[in-house]
Amino acid sequence: MANNSGRRGSSESPSPKNASSKKGRRPLWLRIVRGVVMWGVALCLLAAIFLGTAVFITERQLPDFDALKSSQNGQMIVVRARDGTELVSLGPSYGKWLSFDDIPPIMREAMVSVEDRRFFSHPGVDPYGLARAVFVGVAEDRRFAATSTITQQLARNIFLNNNRNYARKAREMVLALALERKFSKDQILELYLNKVYFGGGAYGIDAASRKFFGHPGTSLSVGEAAIIAGLVKAPSNYSPTADVDASIRRGKVVLGTMADNGVITPEQAQDIDLSQVKVVKDRNQNSVRYFTDWALPQLDTLLPDNDEPIEVWTTLDPKLQQAGAKAVEARVPAGAQGALVSLDNDGAVLAMVGGTDYVTSNYNRATSAVRQPGSSWKLFVYMAALEAGYTPSDAVDDAPITIDGWSPHNDDGRFAGKIDIRSAFAYSKNTIAAKLGNEVGFGTVAAMARRFGITTQINTQPAMVLGTSEVRVIDMTRAFAEVSAGGTSVEPYGITKVTTTSGKVLYQHQSTRGQVLVPPYVAAGITDLLQSAVATGTGRAANIGRPVAGKTGTTTSNKDGWFLGFSSGVTTGVWMGRDDAKPVRGLWGGTAPARAFSDYMKVAVANRPVQQFQTQLQLPEWQLEPDEQNLQGDPNDYYYTDENGNLVRGPGNGQDGQPGDGSQGQGGQGQGGQGQQMQYEDGTGASAPGYGPNGSGQGPSAPPTSAVGEDFLDRATGRSAPSHGGGGSQTMVAPRPVGGRPASPAATPTARPTGAVRNGSGNSGYNDGY
Numbered sequence: 203m204a205n206n207s208g209r210r211g212s213s214e215s216p217s218p219k220n221a222s223s224k225k226g227r228r229p230l231w232l233r234i235v236r237g238v239v240m241w242g243v244a245l246c247l248l249a250a251i252f253l254g255t256a257v258f259i260t261e262r263q264l265p266d267f268d269a270l271k272s273s274q275n276g277q278m279i280v281v282r283a284r285d286g287t288e289l290v291s292l293g294p295s296y297g298k299w300l301s302f303d304d305i306p307p308i309m310r311e312a313m314v315s316v317e318d319r320r321f322f323s324h325p326g327v328d329p330y331g332l333a334r335a336v337f338v339g340v341a342e343d344r345r346f347a348a349t350s351t352i353t354q355q356l357a358r359n360i361f362l363n364n365n366r367n368y369a370r371k372a373r374e375m376v377l378a379l380a381l382e383r384k385f386s387k388d389q390i391l392e393l394y395l396n397k398v399y400f401g402g403g404a405y406g407i408d409a410a411s412r413k414f415f416g417h418p419g420t421s422l423s424v425g426e427a428a429i430i431a432g433l434v435k436a437p438s439n440y441s442p443t444a445d446v447d448a449s450i451r452r453g454k455v456v457l458g459t460m461a462d463n464g465v466i467t468p469e470q471a472q473d474i475d476l477s478q479v480k481v482v483k484d485r486n487q488n489s490v491r492y493f494t495d496w497a498l499p500q501l502d503t504l505l506p507d508n509d510e511p512i513e514v515w516t517t518l519d520p521k522l523q524q525a526g527a528k529a530v531e532a533r534v535p536a537g538a539q540g541a542l543v544s545l546d547n548d549g550a551v552l553a554m555v556g557g558t559d560y561v562t563s564n565y566n567r568a569t570s571a572v573r574q575p576g577s578s579w580k581l582f583v584y585m586a587a588l589e590a591g592y593t594p595s596d597a598v599d600d601a602p603i604t605i606d607g608w609s610p611h612n613d614d615g616r617f618a619g620k621i622d623i624r625s626a627f628a629y630s631k632n633t634i635a636a637k638l639g640n641e642v643g644f645g646t647v648a649a650m651a652r653r654f655g656i657t658t659q660i661n662t663q664p665a666m667v668l669g670t671s672e673v674r675v676i677d678m679t680r681a682f683a684e685v686s687a688g689g690t691s692v693e694p695y696g697i698t699k700v701t702t703t704s705g706k707v708l709y710q711h712q713s714t715r716g717q718v719l720v721p722p723y724v725a726a727g728i729t730d731l732l733q734s735a736v737a738t739g740t741g742r743a744a745n746i747g748r749p750v751a752g753k754t755g756t757t758t759s760n761k762d763g764w765f766l767g768f769s770s771g772v773t774t775g776v777w778m779g780r781d782d783a784k785p786v787r788g789l790w791g792g793t794a795p796a797r798a799f800s801d802y803m804k805v806a807v808a809n810r811p812v813q814q815f816q817t818q819l820q821l822p823e824w825q826l827e828p829d830e831q832n833l834q835g836d837p838n839d840y841y842y843t844d845e846n847g848n849l850v851r852g853p854g855n856g857q858d859g860q861p862g863d864g865s866q867g868q869g870g871q872g873q874g875g876q877g878q879q880m881q882y883e884d885g886t887g888a889s890a891p892g893y894g895p896n897g898s899g900q901g902p903s904a905p906p907t908s909a910v911g912e913d914f915l916d917r918a919t920g921r922s923a924p925s926h927g928g929g930g931s932q933t934m935v936a937p938r939p940v941g942g943r944p945a946s947p948a949a950t951p952t953a954r955p956t957g958a959v960r961n962g963s964g965n966s967g968y969n970d971g972y
Contacts, residue, residue, distance in 0.1 A: 224624045237597065253376070260380035267389055269358065273395070278511040279402075281494055283520045283700070289490050292498070300391040306422050307487075309407055310391060311465040312431040318352040319463055326353040326382035327375050353378040356970065360641045395728055400430060414442050416482040424466065442481040450476045456512045471530025479594030489527040492556030493518050496569050497696035502815040504709045506698060512708065514572070515699045519548035526553035530776070533798035534558055538786050540778045540798065541567035544681040544806060545769040548713060549692040552806065554676075566779075572658055572672035573779060576791060577668030577740075577823040578755030578764045579628045581681060582651040587638040588727040589650075589720060594624040594734075598638075600631050605664040610636045613756075627731040628739030630754065632668055636896060639667035649776075653693070653719050654681040670757060678766055679775030682752070685732070686768040688816070689725030690716030722816075732767065732819035741765060743796035746803050748812045754791030761785055765795035770807040774799055 222534070279292045314321050320328055328351050335349070350358065357377035362370055381390060395846055400410035408419035410430050413421075422430070423838035429885035433440050442449040457471040484652050497516060505512075522544060522895055556566035588594075598932075600618040602609065610632045614702035617633065625632035639647050644662040651660055652669075656678075660671045678692060684694045693714070700709040733754040735741045740754040752767020766775040776795040 203860060216246075218337070223255040228396045238547050247543060253379075254377050257379045257383065257946065260376055261383050263910075264379060264380055264384050266717075269394075270393055274529050277509050278703075279498070280511075280513045280703075281517050282513060283518050284516065285520070286515070287520060288518070289495055289520070291403065291413075292494070294405050295403050295409045295413070296396070297412055299396055299406070300392075300408055302388045302417055304420055304829055305392065305407065305842075306427065307394055308424050308465075309395065309419070309422050309427045310429070311463075311470055312424075312427040312456055312460055313434075314352070314391075315460045315463045315465055316431050317355070318435060319459075320351050322387055324351060325379035326380075327351060338522075350374065351378065352394050353381050353390055355398065356390060357381060368881060373634050375496055375757040383752065389691040398434055399437060401441045402443065415479070424457075424470070424476050425453065425476050428453040428460070428474070429476065429479060432456045440683055442479075446481065446608060471781055474786075475888045489555050489557075490518070490523060491559055491560045491564065491921075492566050492568065493523070493551065493554040493566065493696065494552060495566055496558075496817035497551075500697060501700065504697065507707065509702045513701050513703060514697060515701070516696050517698055518544070518554070518696065519552045522802070522806050524553075526555045526802050529801035530555050530778075531796040532734055533792055533794045533801065534778050538780050539563075539567055540621075540776070540795075541675045542774065542798070542802065543568045544774040544802065545679055545683045545692065545694055545770060547683070547687060549680075549683065549694045550695055550698075551696045552772065553774075553802070554696075562810055563672075566833065567777065567781075568675045569879045570674070571777075572674055573762050573777060573783075574671070575669040575673050575678055575764055576755030576756045576757040577632075577635075577669060578678060578753045578760060578791065579671070579673075580627065580630065580635050580667065581685070581732075581753055582654065582656075583635050583642075583647050584731055585654075585666045585685075585724055585877075586642045586646045587623070587726045587730050590642045590646075592623055592638070592727075594622065594627075594730045596623050597621070598623060598626055598634050600626065600633055603633055603637055603831070605636060605640050605965070608664045610665070610668065622736050624731055628737075630735070630740050635667045636664065638950065640664065649682070654684050656681065669757065675775050675777045678764070678918045682766045682768055682775065684719060685725055685728055685772070686714075686751075686773050687716060688722060690718055691722040692716060726817050729815045733817065735768065738910070740792045741767065741796055743792055744799045744803075745805070746800050748807065749815055750803070752796075752799070754796060756789070756791045756908055759785040760787065763789040763793070763795045764798045765791050767799060767803075769803060770810040770813045771814070772810070774803060774806065774808045776802075779892065805807050857965045924968075 232773070240594055250625040277293050278295050280295075281289045281292065281381070283289050293947060297488075312595070318328070324330075328349075331351070340780040349398050354374050355379075357374050361377055362374060382477065396406040396408070400413075400572065402413055404410040404413045406419070407422070407430060411417060411419035411422055411426070414429070415426055429449055429452075432449065432455065435452070437489055438444065440449045440452040450591055453476045457474060457476075460466050461471040462469045475498070477749050493516070498514065501514070515752070526542045526544060530542050530721070539557050541557065543551065544553040546552055554566075554568050556568045556570075557563050600612070600621055601616065602611075612632050613630070618629075620633065621631075621634075625635075644664060644666055647667060648660040648662050656671075656673055658671065658673050658677070659665065663670070680692060680694055683694075684690065684782070695711060697709070698711045729751050732753055735754070736744050736750045736752050741750075741752050744750055744752050744767055746769060748769055750767055752765060755764030755766075755899075762779040764777050767773070776799045778786070778789060778795050778798075861969065878938060
């Protein structure tokens with residue numbers, strides 16, 4: 203029995219070891235939780251160590267406070283007018299740096315209320331905000347969208363970019379924690395309020411205050427502070443200059459947040475009327491931008507590489523710019539556009555209007571658009587004729603003409619018959635322009651336009667004399683300015699100097715002496731014609747009560763209207779038309795464009811002395827009759843010097859330069875037995891005398907002989923060698939002799955083949971003996 207009971211006891215009673223083993227074993231789930239916690243704690247410790255190390259290293263690498271104050275992103279460009287006033291500020295504008303104490307308390311409180319209400323309690327990263335973002339992201343199954351604290355925004359603005367990824371967000375947090383360790387809350391808020399972007403290129407509250415309210419940031423009202431604080435979320439959406447209603451709605455949200463945080467009372471928030479906050483007009487969104495868009499790209503060639511803030515001093519006159527924009531807007535026909543360029547006598551751009559509204563269309567029609575100039579192109583036709591020997595008083599015949607199948611007609615459909623050059627220009631007779639262009643050569647007219655700065659392609663078809671080649675407004679205005687300058691070159695420019703904000707001069711415009719483009723008598727003659735066009739011709743609407751010289755231009759179907767002219771040292775060109783080149787009802791150069799010119803010029807020359815034009819022609823010697831009474835000896839035997847300094851024998855019976863009878867082709871017995879047929883503007887041919895050694899016969903006086911031989915000139919200039927002996931002749935398109943005088947040899951146009959070559963025994967002309 204004893205043995206049995208002992209065995210039962212040993213089998214039924216557990217051993218102490220087993221009992222303790224069963225008692226110490228915990229449920230599986232508890233062991234898993236404990237393991238997770240332990241690993242979590244370990245990972246958190248490692249993360250904390252890693253984060254602490256990263257923050258410590260980052261803190262040591264951060265610049266000091268003064269270095270952060272001076273750091274700026276991008277280049278600021280302040281554009282100033284000729285009187286020094288600010289026209290526009292482009293790129294980032296930082297305004298004046300305001301210390302923490304200089305920043306209005308209401309501005310600090312408004313920004314903290316709307317952007318980071320726990321700013322003064324968190325270490326740079328808001329745990330509550332981060333936890334809320336995680337909860338919302340998990341609950342709504344969407345991307346985490348944690349709101350950055352002010353310190354995080356500062357870190358992003360200074361050191362990072364706006365990429366939306368977790369790596370950038372982690373770096374942002376590390377930088378924020380490092381900033382909080384290195385700087386005080388007041389320093390961080392000072393940096394933030396002076397560097398945060400408020401839109402329109404304004405960085406910092408002082409720049410924003412000056413841009414939107416026109417005064418420094420030290421004197422902000424509650425309403426202004428609310429509007430500025432509301433910009434940070436979306437500067438382009440809530441800008442008071444772009445969308446006033448949106449900025450007011452956002453400002454009311456800021457006021458409500460300030461009331462919730464106890465900065466202001468709810469009653470104060472309700473009483474503040476944000477619609478009464480005065481917002482200054484955005485100066486960037488007006489016609490000045492047409493000028494800056496043209497001028498500022500020139501900095502790439504004027505300046506060396508530079509990324510510091512600069513001030514660009516320009517030639518633009520704000521008063522004249524406003525007058526130009528007003529004149530174009532007031533006079534342009536409905537549905538049309540307009541452009542205006544005004545130059546001072548040295549080429550300085552006083553005003554530039556590229557369209558009726560820059561905000562609607564920033565396309566600069568003053569410098570980029572190419573349009574047909576119409577009759578204003580006749581400037582070059584008549585200058586070529588004047589250079590070839592015509593004078594304003596010479597008679598011409600306004601009659602029908604056909605050139606290579608082209609028959610131009612006058613605008614009124616009538617012909618005036620015998621008139622002088624002055625009247626033909628004043629009343630813009632197309633037939634006379636065609637005849638003159640045909641005489642001097644269409645290539646000569648094109649060369650004259652090139653000489654006066656036309657940069658676009660020029661055709662040389664007969665109709666080119668009526669302005670069928672497209673041009674730019676600024677180029678045509680330049681050409682008229684060069685006439686105003688007495689026939690010397692003028693280079694339009696808009697920048698006078700460039701300086702740093704500290705006053706160091708980086709560029710200074712240097713005046714250069716203009717190159718002589720035409721002789722003074724040509725400039726005087728064309729000025730005479732231009733003055734007549736305004737006084738009695740098609741440009742009468744451009745009168746301003748003082749001498750004005752100018753020309754109208756109208757293209758086919760009234761698609762383009764021009765007026766260009768000058769007075770008292772100011773040259774202005776006006777164009778009007780549609781961008782799609784459709785006809786504009788009632789548009790003529792002498793109507794809306796001329797009236798816009800008059801409106802503008804009355805303001806432009808108001809404070810300038812009245813200047814009379816130099817229209818007295820001082821003709822060159824080859825156009826003047828010699829004064830025989832001052833000669834001694836035989837009046838038929840004398841020499842004089844031509845305009846090129848060549849010694850020339852006068853007319854007479856000497857052995858050299860004797861006139862011969864060219865009517866039968868007997869130009870001379872030595873060289874020069876063959877002449878050339880002269881063709882005049884009326885289509886008729888005329889026999890011209892031959893000249894040569896040992897020549898004989900009757901005829902008008904010989905033209906001046908060159909100091910060098912014709913063969914040398916042929917080789918030097920590359921022109922075709924003239925015929926000798928029995929060779930064929932060419933028809934010359936040359937000016938009709940004025941007052942019985944032959945045209946200048948230097949002005950004689952290039953020979954134009956007629957298709958029918960005549961030999962020496964037939965029709966005759968000037969031979970090659972001189």
